Amino acid sequence: MSLLYQKQNQEIRPGVHLIQDVNASNSPMKYTAVKVLALDANASYDETLGAFEAGIVVLTGKVTVSADQQRFEGIGQRQSVFDKIPTDSVYVGTGLPFSVTAQTAAKILIAFSPTTTSFPVRLLKGDIHQIEHRGKYQNKRLVQNILPDDLPFADKLLLVEVYTDSGNWSSYPPHRHDHDNLPTESLLEEIYYHEMQPKQGFVFQRVYTDDHSLDETMTVQNQDVVIVPKGYHPVGVPDGYDSYYLNIMAGPTRVWHFHNAPEHAWIIDRK
Ligand SMILES: O=C(O)C[C@@H](O)[C@H](O)C(=O)CO
Numbered sequence: 001m002s003l004l005y006q007k008q009n010q011e012i013r014p015g016v017h018l019i020q021d022v023n024a025s026n027s028p029m030k031y032t033a034v035k036v037l038a039l040d041a042n043a044s045y046d047e048t049l050g051a052f053e054a055g056i057v058v059l060t061g062k063v064t065v066s067a068d069q070q071r072f073e074g075i076g077q078r079q080s081v082f083d084k085i086p087t088d089s090v091y092v093g094t095g096l097p098f099s100v101t102a103q104t105a106a107k108i109l110i111a112f113s114p115t116t117t118s119f120p121v122r123l124l125k126g127d128i129h130q131i132e133h134r135g136k137y138q139n140k141r142l143v144q145n146i147l148p149d150d151l152p153f154a155d156k157l158l159l160v161e162v163y164t165d166s167g168n169w170s171s172y173p174p175h176r177h178d179h180d181n182l183p184t185e186s187l188l189e190e191i192y193y194h195e196m197q198p199k200q201g202f203v204f205q206r207v208y209t210d211d212h213s214l215d216e217t218m219t220v221q222n223q224d225v226v227i228v229p230k231g232y233h234p235v236g237v238p239d240g241y242d243s244y245y246l247n248i249m250a251g252p253t254r255v256w257h258f259h260n261a262p263e264h265a266w267i268i269d270r271k
Pocket residue numbers: 134141143160162169170171172177190233247258
């Protein structure tokens with residue numbers, strides 16, 4: 001089972017280019033799915049959600065999102081994800097139609113999770129994001145929380161952006177969240193959407209379980225997706241390149257409680 005989905009570039013509607021489309025039909029994921037779309041200026045994409053909720057993240061550019069008689073105009077805060085400016089997102093509840101119209105050339109990520117529980121459509125402005133500077137030594141990273149578990153605005157979805165600069169590791173020391181064992185650990189699937197700067201860069205990501213029945217180390221390139229159905233999932237960033245990824249998480253309970261690999265937990269305790 002490959003966990004790596006390399007970028008596509010398929011024009012699915014006039015001015016709408018499909019970069020990624022990972023879902024239950026082409027992956028083992030049950031709680032999470034993702035679409036990444038590049039929109040030419042003035043291009044529009046619309047969809048009616050089935051029994052899914054969605055988080056529409058404006059990765060780059062300016063768009064207008066309409067859903068459930070609400071219209072959010074001119075949202076999006078950056079030209080590149082590497083501007084490191086928290087961007088705007090829109091949460092759309094289960095079963096609703098939505099449309100996205102690009103005011104400038106734009107890139108959007110749509111995260112999905114199956115649910116029949118309705119939550120209201122909501123604009124999640126970038127300036128409400130909780131920002132974290134995690135790690136030390138060579139595992140420093142910048143975390144921009146878009147839809148963390150302490151915002152009760154979704155039934156299942158959790159969304160977070162992570163920046164890992166040249167020569168650092170993130171999602172490190174390795175942790176897992178694949179046991180439904182609250183309050184110690186929650187069961188959350190995870191999807192990584194990766195970008196690199198400069199674009200020709202790559203990162204290494206390993207996904208592995210305690211018994212190594214799953215143990216895959218991948219070379220991940222710009223706009224690739226990695227799925228984490230279970231297991232630890234560290235990311236290493238080579239010298240000279242900076243990494244961005246957006247994480248989508250979801251599972252039976254919308255809480256992020258993870259378990260650090262015991263043999264590597266000492267990494268956290270260094271002074
Ligand atoms: O802290 C990080 O390096 C990011 C990770 O926590 C990432 O968001 C993840 O693996 C969540 O389970």
